[in-house]
Amino acid sequence: MTSIIAHLNKIFDSRIRLGIMSILLVNDATDFNTMKELLELTDGNLATHLRTLEKAGYIESTKQFIERKPNTRYVITESGKNAFKEHVNALEKLMS
Amino acid sequence: MTSIIAHLNKIFDSRIRLGIMSILLVNDATDFNTMKELLELTDGNLATHLRTLEKAGYIESTKQFIERKPNTRYVITESGKNAFKEHVNALEKLMS
DNA sequence: GAAAAGTACTTTGTGGTGCAAAGTTACAAA
DNA sequence: TTTGTAACTTTGCACCACAAAGTACTTTTC
Numbered sequence: 001m002t003s004i005i006a007h008l009n010k011i012f013d014s015r016i017r018l019g020i021m022s023i024l025l026v027n028d029a030t031d032f033n034t035m036k037e038l039l040e041l042t043d044g045n046l047a048t049h050l051r052t053l054e055k056a057g058y059i060e061s062t063k064q065f066i067e068r069k070p071n072t073r074y075v076i077t078e079s080g081k082n083a084f085k086e087h088v089n090a091l092e093k094l095m096s
Numbered sequence: 097m098t099s100i101i102a103h104l105n106k107i108f109d110s111r112i113r114l115g116i117m118s119i120l121l122v123n124d125a126t127d128f129n130t131m132k133e134l135l136e137l138t139d140g141n142l143a144t145h146l147r148t149l150e151k152a153g154y155i156e157s158t159k160q161f162i163e164r165k166p167n168t169r170y171v172i173t174e175s176g177k178n179a180f181k182e183h184v185n186a187l188e189k190l191m192s
Numbered sequence: 193g194a195a196a197a198g199t200a201c202t203t204t205g206t207g208g209t210g211c212a213a214a215g216t217t218a219c220a221a222a
Numbered sequence: 223t224t225t226g227t228a229a230c231t232t233t234g235c236a237c238c239a240c241a242a243a244g245t246a247c248t249t250t251t252c
């Protein structure tokens with residue numbers, strides 16, 4: 001028998017990663033600095049969590065220059081949308 | 097300005113603790129061994145997470161003997177109910 | 193009262209994760 | 223080629239998760 005919490009996604013144990021996913025679920029694309037301000041994180045910390053999500057295939061990044069400044073934009077993938085929604089659904093089901 | 101994830105409760109970063117809370121939210125009281133089976137955990141691991149929740153004031157325990165065996169029952173507190181619901185509400189709001 | 197049996201811990205050790213701070217890289221503009 | 227900004231990467235430390243093993247507690251049996 002599998003545990004009742006098997007449908008909760010280990011990647012979303014982190015509030016910061018939940019925050020990143022929700023930002024990208026609501027907004028089409030968000031850049032590094034905007035996210036840093038929204039979540040009030042240091043560069044290194046944010047970069048680490050973004051990388052974890054990217055390695056999981058839940059987000060994607062594109063680098064470009066805007067107004068002469070480097071700018072990295074992040075978007076959520078279909079896989080990421082599904083995983084996030086399934087996680088929240090699983091949590092809601094646990095409560096019913 | 098406070099971060100958008102400020103309303104997510106750090107204690108609920110753990111799937112196991114989420115599982116414990118949801119069990120106790122749905123059931124009036126649950127004993128140690130039942131919880132151990134539902135969550136598929138070792139004694140030590142479960143005891144640690146239960147203690148974390150108890151120290152936070154989210155659950156309470158009572159020891160007794162049932163059918164000649166030691167039995168520890170856990171219940172959720174009002175504070176715990178509120179904290180758990182607020183956490184899930186906060187997560188749902190993040191997605192809207 | 194000593195031993196057995198079961199529950200519920202506590203301890204120990206190891207590996208993983210989170211984080212800030214500091215250092216590094218990359219690229220464009222001047 | 224120097225400067226400036228963004229976006230990492232590295233480092234080091236502290237905390238957390240977990241399994242396994244050991245311990246304590248209470249009841250029943252002998």
